[in-house]
Amino acid sequence: MDEFARVLRAWRDRVQPEHVGLPPGTGRRARGLRREELAMLAGVSVDYIVRLEQGRATNPSAQLLGALARALRLTDEERDHLYRVAGVATPTPASLPRHVGPSVQRIVDRLGDVPVGVFSAAHDLLLWNPLWAALLGDPSLLAGFKHNLVWRVFTEENTRVTHTAVGEDEFRADLVADLRSAVGRYPDDAPLRDLVDRLLSESDEFAAHWEQAHVALHRSSRKTVHTRTVGDITVDCDVLSAPGSGDLRIVVYTVAPGSADAAKLDLLRVAGLQDLTHH
Template sequence: MTNDLGSLLRAWRDRCSPADVGLSGHGRRRAQGLRREELAGLAGVSVDYLVRLEQGRSRRPSQPIVAALARALQLDEAENALLHQAAGLPAPSGRVVPVHIPPGVQRLVTRMTDYPVAVYAADWSLITWNTMWSALYGDPAGSPAADRNVIRATFCAPPSWANIHGPDEEIERALVADLRQAVTTYPEDEELRTLVAEASAASPRFRSLWRSGAAGRHLSSRKTVHHRLVGDLVLDCDVLTVTGSDLRITVYTAAAGSAAAERLEFLRVGAVHTVTP
């Protein structure tokens, strides 16, 4: 039996540049591209499991694992569909919230080292982030996917790993309006409907905002982040939408010379040696 999945993974791993995924390319490297342990770390799987996939001893990875491998390997849309097919999974469709990140967006996140940057799906689930983002908010690596959703963190319960920003009615309204637009765009996404039901059950504030019927994109805001180490940071948060993929790139900045800028710089220095997820 042919092992198309393993062949594809090895070929894409060999061509992937360590610099493009935020890893140092210095020193002697026997591997042409990424080492197995590097890809496994980026995708959040064990090295042993990746070896079994490449050798054909495991042939049916789950959809979240395939999506994580596609992001780590920086596959384009066609390659992502091919990887799903090789894993025996249906290719992502336009009927559910997309989570695939185009290679250019991944490189952008990796190389923007001075500011906190994160990428969210249309349901406000965190997909990837840079070291400055984890220095600002906390490191979500290893936490359940449900704990990485902004709607749950805002209206249900904040995750234990996260520094949180203070309650803000304007931001809450913008998030709910943005979520309603996502529900309109992806009416067949069951996880999206579950998220709305969960937030409605947990939060009277969410129920009230949802019943208002407002819909629209969350574009920008000013947030106060309560950081456990450096105190409060008042930051501008701009939300950029990726054309064709419905992803949200959030970028946090502060005015030069401000107290927040100095505190961000302190966090940046401390995050220099942190591994990018």
């Protein structure tokens, strides 16, 4: 694990906080990210980051390595090196891509005035900007399947986001059809198979949609987000694909300029982000 610890420290040192949407702060001694900041971005404890950098933690999981690669803005080659020196098989073309490369990360960093999230083809939320968290809740507080949009839609009561009755039916049907399309493209991806199996056992509604064998890609919708800070905001949701991004989806929420919804989003950009900072 010596090489693993060495590259982890080196890559942490080169990432500046403003590159990952964090305030630079004052009185910093760290050349790049602090251990606390990397731990927050990767969703692990600070103690675990310390043990990884000291070579005292062994057998990190592929899921953790993916989270570290995204937090550290690694290229595909650097990510693969991280996997190899950790003794974990590198992602293969048969596996569903879950790595967010630097170019897509820069898109998210630059689009600070609109909520943006990056999803895998299986609808796992991989990356988001602060305004996304202010609007929809902080994803860093979620774990396991709760990072998956399809799982949350079909197994949890969602009082934060609503569609029209027709829009809700179409949204749910499109999600299942999109997931089936991912299964067709990545039939050997074990986490994807596990997700589908769990959904089939946990949700009769999902199972009913799955039986229809509809295949499609979810591209856009309109929804209303109920926020505690500024009230209801109706947004247009568009799903974009970045060429060469490995089948990732960039989800962008926008509102009509000059509208009441735009004014609320402007207010949320200030008040909502302050709430996140104080948590």
